Structure formats: C-alpha cells, structure tokens
Amino acid sequence: MGRITVDEQRCKGCGLCINVCPKKILKLSEDKLNDKGYSFMVCFNMDECIGCAGCAMMCPDIAIEVER
Ligand code: SF4
Numbered sequence: 001m002g003r004i005t006v007d008e009q010r011c012k013g014c015g016l017c018i019n020v021c022p023k024k025i026l027k028l029s030e031d032k033l034n035d036k037g038y039s040f041m042v043c044f045n046m047d048e049c050i051g052c053a054g055c056a057m058m059c060p061d062i063a064i065e066v067e068r
C-alpha cells in the first residue's frame with residue numbers, strides 16, 4: 001500500500017512515470033493544465049498503489065513523492 005503526491009507545477013507531462021508504473025494507475029490530466037501550460041500526471045486509483053517508487057525514480061523533474 002502506498003501513496004504518491006505530484007507537484008503539478010513541476011510536472012511537464014513527459015509520461016515517463018505513466019509508462020513505468022506496474023499498476024497502470026497514472027495518466028495525464030485531460031482538462032487541466034499547470035501554470036506552464038502542460039498537462040500533468042494524476043493518479044486515478046490510489047488504492048492500487050504499491051509504493052514501489054518506480055514513478056518517482058523515473059521522473060526527471062523530481063515532481064513525485066512516495067509514501068509507504
Ligand atoms: S509508487 Fe509504484 S505503484 Fe505507486 S504510482 Fe508510483 S509506480 Fe505506480
């Protein structure tokens with residue numbers, strides 16, 4: 001069981017975290033942009049997060065925090 005927090009303003013929507021997540025519970029925002037104009041990553045099923053931290057390790061912008 002884990003939980004992630006995304007810094008929406010740091011995220012540039014590259015999608016690396018989305019591809020690496022083994023639970024496939026991440027996606028890009030569809031109707032919201034951050035202040036820089038990027039779609040940002042959102043987790044749509046936090047109950048499934050296992051806290052593996054793969055997403056955080058992959059993020060080039062250090063936008064994800066993981067709690068276990
Ligand atoms: S910690 Fe692991 S399971 Fe949770 S969102 Fe990140 S990659 Fe997916």
Ligand code: SF4
Pocket residue numbers: 006010011012013014015016017018040041058059060061062063064
């Ligand atoms: S890897 Fe980081 S910058 Fe890229 S979409 Fe995920 S949170 Fe955003």
